[in-house]
Amino acid sequence: MDAASTFAADSRRPITVRLATPRGFCAGVDRAIQIVERAIERFGAPVYVRHEIVHNRHVVERLKALGAVFVKELDECPDDRPVVFSAHGVPKSVPAAARSRQMLFLDATCPLVSKVHVEAERHHAAGRHIILIGHAGHPEVVGTMGQLPAEAISLIETVGDAETFARPGDAPLAYVTQTTLSVDDTAEVLAVLKRRFPELPDPHKEDICYATTNRQEAVKRLADGSDLVLVVGSPNSSNSVRLVEVALRAGARDARLVDDASHVDWSWFDGVRTVGVTAGASAPEPLIEALIEALRARFDATVVEDDGERETVAFKLPRALTA
Known part of the structure; x- marks a missing residue:
């Protein structure tokens, strides 16, 4: 019997699907x-x-x-x-x-990105040189750096960057972060910066946004006990890519980013008994629902929704659209 026939014969085997909460749109x-x-x-x-x-x-x-x-x-x-x-x-x-x-x-x-802009301007007005922890070329980083004169802000991407960063002149330092970073990776970068520059103040409020933090905590719970974690999101979505990294670091045997159900390679499911499913903050819920249906079509799937943070945040629209 060839591999395709073996898979077809086994395609209705039982599988547990763990659905993350929260997931998807923020x-x-x-x-x-x-x-x-x-x-x-x-x-x-x-x-x-x-x-x-x-x-x-x-x-x-x-x-x-x-x-x-x-x-x-x-x-x-x-x-x-x-x-x-x-x-x-x-x-x-x-x-x-x-x-x-x-x-x-x-x-x-996003108002939480605007908050970072305001924080950076506040530090600049106080005479501090600002360290921005983020990914070069990401639109959010470009936007944040564009709030200030070029010489007022330095970008740090990695622990290595933090180790080699040289303070420009004798200006006091402050830092802000991109809102969609890995919480754990950012903590490692900050640990180096704090060791080298103990006077660095804590941010006024946490810059990594609540939605990024909540989704990363949810995927950590999924990774514990999941053979495979599927993250629905586009490849250029920073927060979605971070979810894959967080899942692997938290112990998932495998974790994959899929734009939608059509991008699933079903060979990933060889030996998989439990699959975790989540989605980045820019992925709509119908994509998640379609992925669940694709799993049900191939397996005897039992879907269990994980218990997690229930988000109730809502932001107002501009007056030009509500007046």
Whole structure:
């Protein structure tokens, strides 16, 4: 009997599916998507969006179908159509340019990212040099660094960077972080910085957002006892990629990122009795539901929802869309 026949004969074997709580959309993502949807309803199509509103291919394609046009830079947008800035935030120069062109713009920056911007500006006003812990080139990092003069902020990505960072001059130091980082990785970087620069103050509030923290804690629980963890999310989603890393570090035998159910390689399930399922903060719930149905189609699946943090956070929409 060949491998395909063996799998077919065994395809209805029992399997336990553990579903993470919380998972999927966070309040910032939900708000950003609503801003694009409401803008199209109020102003008609097209509505321009600078960068992907959130990092999920399915969300972007659905909004394109409604009339959103995604561009890389503001100069690709006409003056007479609304433009939305993505949830990741933008450098100060972007809204300044929009104002100079008298454009109608809507800022979908997550309020928790905006909080980091405010914190960085507060440190700068106090004369501190700011260390930003994050990933180079990520839109959120570009946006945060763009709040300040280039010489006022230094990016640190790794423990190695923290070991070799040289204080510019004699300025006191402060730090902020990208909101979607691995909590554990960030703690390792901070441990090095605190050892080298004991005077570093703690952040006013934790920069890694509640949704990132909650989803990472949930995936740690999944990893304990799961042979395989599937994370629904797009490859360019920082928080989704981190969930895979966290699952592996927490003890999962295997962990994979899948854009949707069609990206599952069913050979991953050889010997798997328990699979954990979660989703990044930019992945819509229907993708998770479709993955569960795909599992049920191939296995005698028992779905158990893990107990976790129940999120009730909601963010207000801009006045231009509610007045």
